[in-house]
Amino acid sequence: MPESPGLARRTQVLIDDATAGFVGRTYVFDRIELFLAENRSGFFRLTADPGEGKTAIMAEYVRRTGCMAHFNVLSETYNKTAQFTQHVAAQMLARGLIADAGPPADGDPGVADLLIEARAALPAPERLVLVVDALDEADRRDLPPTANVLLLPRTLPAGVHVLVSSRRQQDVPLRVSTVLVDMDLADYADASLDDVRDLLTRRSADGAMRAWIADRGITPDAFIKTLTEKSEGNFMYLRHVLPELVSGSYRDLRHLDDLGRRLPAGLENFYQDHWRLMGMTDPASATPAWVLYLLCELARPVSVDLLALIMQRVRPEINSYEIQRVLDEWAAFLRPTDDGRRSIYHDTFRGFLRRQDVVESVGLSLPRVNDLISDVLWEYENLPGDRS
Numbered sequence: 001m002p003e004s005p006g007l008a009r010r011t012q013v014l015i016d017d018a019t020a021g022f023v024g025r026t027y028v029f030d031r032i033e034l035f036l037a038e039n040r041s042g043f044f045r046l047t048a049d050p051g052e053g054k055t056a057i058m059a060e061y062v063r064r065t066g067c068m069a070h071f072n073v074l075s076e077t078y079n080k081t082a083q084f085t086q087h088v089a090a091q092m093l094a095r096g097l098i099a100d101a102g103p104p105a106d107g108d109p110g111v112a113d114l115l116i117e118a119r120a121a122l123p124a125p126e127r128l129v130l131v132v133d134a135l136d137e138a139d140r141r142d143l144p145p146t147a148n149v150l151l152l153p154r155t156l157p158a159g160v161h162v163l164v165s166s167r168r169q170q171d172v173p174l175r176v177s178t179v180l181v182d183m184d185l186a187d188y189a190d191a192s193l194d195d196v197r198d199l200l201t202r203r204s205a206d207g208a209m210r211a212w213i214a215d216r217g218i219t220p221d222a223f224i225k226t227l228t229e230k231s232e233g234n235f236m237y238l239r240h241v242l243p244e245l246v247s248g249s250y251r252d253l254r255h256l257d258d259l260g261r262r263l264p265a266g267l268e269n270f271y272q273d274h275w276r277l278m279g280m281t282d283p284a285s286a287t288p289a290w291v292l293y294l295l296c297e298l299a300r301p302v303s304v305d306l307l308a309l310i311m312q313r314v315r316p317e318i319n320s321y322e323i324q325r326v327l328d329e330w331a332a333f334l335r336p337t338d339d340g341r342r343s344i345y346h347d348t349f350r351g352f353l354r355r356q357d358v359v360e361s362v363g364l365s366l367p368r369v370n371d372l373i374s375d376v377l378w379e380y381e382n383l384p385g386d387r388s
Contacts, residue, residue, distance in 0.1 A: 004066045005094035008087055009338070010078065014071050018059035023202065024195030025057050027188055032061065032163065035181050036127060041156040042179030046165040050348040051236030051267050052185050052192065054165040058133040061163065067129040068092070072150075074137035075335065075343040075350065077300040081143065084150045085110050088130065097121045097128075110151025119157045128160045135166040135174065137347065149173050192233045199238065200224040208246045218256045226256070230263050236346060237267045240274070240332060248332075249277040271352040278329070281361045289362035290314060291326040293369045295334070296353045301341035310376045 004012075028046065035044045048054045055071065062069040068091045072079040088111050092098040097118035111130075119128050138149045148154065154177050156162065166172050168184065185192060203209050204220045213223050231237045241263065244250045253259050264273040279285050294307055304320045304327065311318045327334060327342050333349050334342045344350045352358060359366060 004062060004069065005091060007069065007091065010073075010076070011069065011071055011087070013338075014055075014073070015059040015063055015069075018056045019063050021199070021202070022056060022060045023198045024191075025053070025060070027191050028057050028183065028185075029061065029064075031183055036129070036161055039161070039179045039181070040158045041160050042162075042181065043152075043156070043174065043176055044161065044163045044181045044183070045174065046163070046183050046185070047168045048165075048185035049168055049234075050351075051234040051346070053235045054167075054185070055133050056235065058131050058163065058165050062131050065129065067131060068095075069131040070133070072132075072134040072137040074134075074347055075299060075301075075345070076337075077139075079134075079137050079139045081110060081139070081150050084132070084138070085114070089114055092118045110153070112151070112153035115153065115160050116157050119160050122159065124159075126159070130160075130162045132162060132164045135164050135172045138172075140173070146175075147173065148175060154178070189233060193228060196228050196231055196233055196235070196238065197224055199235070200227050203242055209242065212246050212251075216253065216255050216259075218259065222256050223259070226260050226263070230265050232266045234267045236348060237270055240267075240270060243332060244274070249274060267348060268352065271349060272358075275352075275358065275361075283363075285362070287311070287315065287318065287322060288326045288329065289364060290369075291323060292330065292353060293359075293362075293364055293366075294373065295342060295344050296350050297366065297369050297373055299343070299350075301335075301337045301343045303339075303341045310372060313372055313376065 007015075032044060035042070046054055046057065058069070058071070061067070068088060070084050070087050072084070089098065092114060093100055095118075098114060098121070099117075115128065115130070122128055132150065132152070135149050140149055143149070143151065149172050152162065152164075152174065154175060156178050164174070168186065174180070201220070201224055204213055204223050213220060227238065227241070230241070241250070245253065250263065253262060264270045275281075278288070280289060290311055291307055294310055295302060304323050307323045308318055308320045311323065333345050335345045336342055344353075354366065
C-alpha cells in the first residue's frame with residue numbers, strides 16, 4: 001500500500017475504518033483513471049445519496065494510490081477551510097513539494113498557491129492528485145458568497161487533478177473554468193447492487209456470520225438475495241445490520257421467513273426499527289435519549305465527563321458510569337477518538353435523530369437540548385479536552 005506522507009492521524013484512522021472489507025467499485029476507479037488520462041487538469045466530482053459509499057470509495061482510492069487527501073467530518077467539526085488548507089500544506093511539506101512558509105497570513109487564498117507551487121516541484125510527467133471528501137459537510141459560513149467551498153480554485157495548473165465527493169442534490173458551490181467531470185452513483189445502481197452481493201457473499205462465508213446462517217437453515221444464496229433487497233444498495237445499512245444479526249437486536253431471527261419479514265428495508269427504516277427495539281420511546285430510556293441528543297447537537301467529539309456534567313442539570317444523580325454504559329450500547333452508531341471521546345458516526349443518523357417525530361417520541365425538544373448545552377458550555381468553556 002502506498003504511503004501518504006503528512007496525513008493527519010485522524011484521516012488515516014478514517015481511511016482504515018472506511019476501507020475495511022472494501023469490495024468492488026471497479027467502474028468508479030476505471031472512470032477516474034479515464035478522467036486522469038484524458039484531461040491535463042480538472043475536477044472529478046462523485047455524487048451519491050448518504051450511505052452509498054462515497055467516503056469509502058474516496059478512502060480506497062487514497063489507500064491504493066497514496067495521493068494527498070482531506071476528509072471533511074461534520075460530526076467532528078473537522079470541516080473548516082483553514083483546517084483543509086493546513087492539512088494539504090502539511091502533506092505537501094512532508095513530500096518536499098513546498099517550502100515551510102509558516103502559518104497562513106490573513107486573507108490567505110486557500111490551496112490555490114499551494115497547488116501551483118507543489119506542481120512546479122514535480123517532474124513534468126507526474127500528476128498531482130488531491131482527494132477532497134464530503135464537500136457538502138464543509139463549513140461555508142465565513143466564505144464570500146461567490147467563493148468555492150473550501151476556497152477551491154476555479155482553475156488548476158496543468159498536471160493537477162482534484163477528486164471531490166458530495167451528496168446528491170446539495171447546493172455546494174464549485175464554480176470552475178476548467179474541466180469538471182461528474183459521476184453520479186445513481187447511474188450505476190445495478191453495478192452497486194453487484195458490489196453489495198459481492199460483499200454479502202464474502203461476509204456470509206466468514207466465521208460467526210456463516211455459523212449464524214447455518215444454524216437457521218438459511219442457504220447462503222437466500223441470505224444474500226434477501227439482504228441485497230433489504231439494503232436497497234446502501235452500504236451503511238449493511239454496516240449496521242450485519243453485526244446486529246449475529247449479536248444484536250436481530251440475533252433471535254430463526255429462519256428465512258423471519259429474515260425477510262422482520263428486517264427493515266432501507267437505512268431510514270433500519271434506524272426507526274432499531275430505535276424501537278432499543279426501547280427508546282419508553283420513559284425509562286430518558287438517559288440514553290439525552291446522551292444521544294447531546295452528541296447530536298454538540299456535533300463534535302465529546303468526553304464522558306462533559307456529557308455527565310451536562311446531564312447532571314437534568315438528573316443530578318447521574319454519573320460517568322451510566323453515561324459510558326449508554327455509549328457502549330450505541331457504539332455502532334458512534335465514532336471514537338484516540339482519547340476516548342465520542343461523536344455521531346454518520347450524518348444520516350443525526351438526520352434521523354432530528355426528525356420531528358423522533359424527537360417528540362422521547363419527549364425532548366431540540367431548543368431545550370441546545371439551551372442546556374449553551375448554559376453549561378458558557379460556564380465551563382475552558383474545560384480541557386473538550387474544545388473543538
